[in-house]
Amino acid sequence: MGAKDNTTIYLDLRNGLTGACFDHLAIIVRSRKVEQALFEYLGLQAGYSRRAIGNTVTSMDTVVMHTPVAESTAAGQLQIAFMSGNDGIDTDGKKILSQISEYFARRGNFFVQHIAIRVQNIHTVVNAWSALGVKFITSDEHGPHILLDQDMGATFLQCFTYPVVEGSGTFLELKQITRPGETPLPTSKQFRDRNVEGLWEHVDRLIKDDIIFKVNIFGEPDLEKSLTIRGIPFPA
Ligand SMILES: [Fe+2]
Numbered sequence: 259m260g261a262k263d264n265t266t267i268y269l270d271l272r273n274g275l276t277g278a279c280f281d282h283l284a285i286i287v288r289s290r291k292v293e294q295a296l297f298e299y300l301g302l303q304a305g306y307s308r309r310a311i312g313n314t315v316t317s318m319d320t321v322v323m324h325t326p327v328a329e330s331t332a333a334g335q336l337q338i339a340f341m342s343g344n345d346g347i348d349t350d351g352k353k354i355l356s357q358i359s360e361y362f363a364r365r366g367n368f369f370v371q372h373i374a375i376r377v378q379n380i381h382t383v384v385n386a387w388s389a390l391g392v393k394f395i396t397s398d399e400h401g402p403h404i405l406l407d408q409d410m411g412a413t414f415l416q417c418f419t420y421p422v423v424e425g426s427g428t429f430l431e432l433k434q435i436t437r438p439g440e441t442p443l444p445t446s447k448q449f450r451d452r453n454v455e456g457l458w459e460h461v462d463r464l465i466k467d468d469i470i471f472k473v474n475i476f477g478e479p480d481l482e483k484s485l486t487i488r489g490i491p492f493p494a
Contacts, residue, residue, distance in 0.1 A: 286362055291342075311454050318341050364471060395460045421473065424473055
């Protein structure tokens with residue numbers, strides 16, 4: 259950090275974010291089946307769907323609802339992922355809340371856990387945001403870690419920021435799918451078990467460390483102060 263000046267960072271961001279668009283919302287619900295039933299009733303279709311993603315004690319069920327498509331889904335199409343938790347019991351018979359239930363207990367039913375933005379070059383955006391002080395849920399001692407999976411000749415890259423504002427738990431996802439020829443993939447193929455599991459593990463760690471509902475995107479407790487100490491001007 260510090261090697262790049264702000265002009266270079268913003269030039270990188272201009273390149274990295276050009277053409278970026280909405281990918282999906284991920285919403286925590288009490289029971290995935292209920293919202294899935296409603297959205298099917300409203301005319302959407304279920305795409306990617308998995309049960310019991312997590313660990314042996316707690317997990318979640320997830321389904322991605324999307325608007326009808328002929329064969330493939332381009333970025334920008336409406337996609338909403340519903341997630342509901344499966345709680346567990348530890349060896350002493352004590353109830354263990356899944357991370358989804360932890361969210362549910364604090365924020366209630368049907369709220370946005372993350373907003374996913376599809377970008378053309380995730381590395382550029384992650385590096386630039388990191389240089390600006392943004393922290394990532396998916397990171398290790400070496401810095402931001404981009405989750406990666408590959409299938410059908412496509413590469414799936416995802417990286418998740420800390421929650422935008424303290425107390426919310428709601429964070430941003432950066433997502434890039436590269437594929438030779440850039441043919442859009444069917445919606446059910448745009449979500450990857452391995453990356454969902456990767457996010458699960460990282461969120462679990464931040465919940466156990468009691469961080470996720472306390473900090474903002476800079477890993478600090480007060481967003482207004484975080485901006486002020488960095489000299490970031492507020493609009494009129
Ligand atoms: Fe997501």
